[in-house]
Amino acid sequence: MTAFARKNGATPDTGTPHRARHLPHMWEIGIDSAIQQVTNARVPGEWRFCVAPMMDWTDRHCRYFFRLISKRVRLYTEMITAPALAHGDVPRHLDFDPAEHPVALQLGGCDPGELAHAARLGERWGYDEINLNCGCPSERVQTGSFGACLMAEPKLVADCVRAMRDAVGVPVTVKHRIGLDAMDDYAFVRDFVGVVAGAGCEVFIVHARNAVLKGLSPKENREIPPLRYDVVRRLKRDFPTLTIVLNGGLDGWDAIERELAFVDGAMLGRAAYHDPYLLAEADRRLFGDTAPAPSRAGVMAALLPYASAQIAGGASLRGITRHILGLYHGVRGGRHFRRLLSDAARLRDADTSLLVDALRAVQ
Numbered sequence: 062m063t064a065f066a067r068k069n070g071a072t073p074d075t076g077t078p079h080r081a082r083h084l085p086h087m088w089e090i091g092i093d094s095a096i097q098q099v100t101n102a103r104v105p106g107e108w109r110f111c112v113a114p115m116m117d118w119t120d121r122h123c124r125y126f127f128r129l130i131s132k133r134v135r136l137y138t139e140m141i142t143a144p145a146l147a148h149g150d151v152p153r154h155l156d157f158d159p160a161e162h163p164v165a166l167q168l169g170g171c172d173p174g175e176l177a178h179a180a181r182l183g184e185r186w187g188y189d190e191i192n193l194n195c196g197c198p199s200e201r202v203q204t205g206s207f208g209a210c211l212m213a214e215p216k217l218v219a220d221c222v223r224a225m226r227d228a229v230g231v232p233v234t235v236k237h238r239i240g241l242d243a244m245d246d247y248a249f250v251r252d253f254v255g256v257v258a259g260a261g262c263e264v265f266i267v268h269a270r271n272a273v274l275k276g277l278s279p280k281e282n283r284e285i286p287p288l289r290y291d292v293v294r295r296l297k298r299d300f301p302t303l304t305i306v307l308n309g310g311l312d313g314w315d316a317i318e319r320e321l322a323f324v325d326g327a328m329l330g331r332a333a334y335h336d337p338y339l340l341a342e343a344d345r346r347l348f349g350d351t352a353p354a355p356s357r358a359g360v361m362a363a364l365l366p367y368a369s370a371q372i373a374g375g376a377s378l379r380g381i382t383r384h385i386l387g388l389y390h391g392v393r394g395g396r397h398f399r400r401l402l403s404d405a406a407r408l409r410d411a412d413t414s415l416l417v418d419a420l421r422a423v424q
């Protein structure tokens with residue numbers, strides 16, 4: 062057994078379909094190599110480039126739009142709470158377009174049974190991954206005792222992960238911070254990762270900042286606690302067989318490529334939302350694709366039939382256009398494009414010719 066697995070008391074578990082797929086002939090090749098195969102087999106770059114879960118931003122329209130720009134980036138839903146799936150309108154929360162794959166469902170919650178139920182629903186709906194939010198510092202989330210405050214309870218997180226892994230065959234992953242409040246002791250995050258990995262989590266998305274639970278708003282919590290990429294790099298060194306994805310403050314290709322030399326993946330949030338065409342480079346730079354990137358105009362053209370179909374199905378035009386305002390970010394005519402697409406009267410008319418006009422304006 063590998064040192065990592067021994068340290069975490071991990072036992073090879075063939076009980077879920079996901080593991081079973083990756084553990085052929087374990088009796089022949091030995092447990093060490095079988096575990097190695099799990100890690101190696103899954104990766105080649107699945108988490109290499111991800112767009113972050115962002116509440117109110119990465120809804121299904123936004124994800125569909127991102128997918129028109131990159132075929133390969135991994136997309137995450139906004140956080141959906143396990144109680145909302147237990148008691149709410151499940152199709153409204155979970156429906157998505159098949160074009161969005163690979164797409165992960167992010168869950169919020171702290172009850173293993175409830176999370177297992179939510180994960181099962183997510184898998185049934187076709188999500189490629191179930192991610193547990195252990196990084197959100199909002200008051201509302203703290204009231205529910207989940208999000209970032211779960212980092213203080215690694216054993217509970219491990220129980221949640223175990224319950225979800227028992228329930229589904231797709232990977233169960235965790236997104237978390239590097240510390241809580243003023244605590245900047247590396248041992249805290251190292252032990253968190255160690256305990257949760259012991260429950261079988263193999264992919265950790267690390268927002269390289271502490272979460273400050275009292276006194277900072279969620280927005281301030283994304284800006285004020287200092288970024289510490291060294292901590293994330295160190296996690297990768299200490300847990301070489303885990304997939305470690307770095308998140309926080311990555312604002313362009315220089316930063317992405319620099320950090321990818323040390324970790325397995327990069328996750329972008331705000332930069333991808335405000336300048337989505339940044340994603341256009343991903344398929345060639347990181348995934349070796351040779352097809353040319355779609356042009357901005359090509360993206361707009363591909364969005365039109367989607368927008369028409371969605372509006373015919375009852376969606377609002379603004380619900381789609383609000384996510385695409387940054388498509389021409391930094392390009393001549395970009396401001397005009399933005400202004401046109403924000404025209405309240407025309408948005409009310411819900412006529413997709415607004416998209417055509419906005420495209421003409423930048424050409």
Ligand SMILES: Cc1cc2nc3c(=O)[nH]c(=O)nc-3n(C[C@H](O)[C@H](O)[C@H](O)COP(=O)(O)O)c2cc1C
Pocket residue numbers: 113114115116117118139140167194196197236268283308309310311328329330331332
């Ligand atoms: C509007 C907004 C909503 C967010 N909602 C979530 C969320 O639902 N779940 C989550 O784990 N993180 C959420 N985050 C945090 C991001 O996923 C990410 O960790 C953070 O923005 C840092 O990455 P960035 O610097 O690339 O933006 C949100 C961020 C923003 C800006």
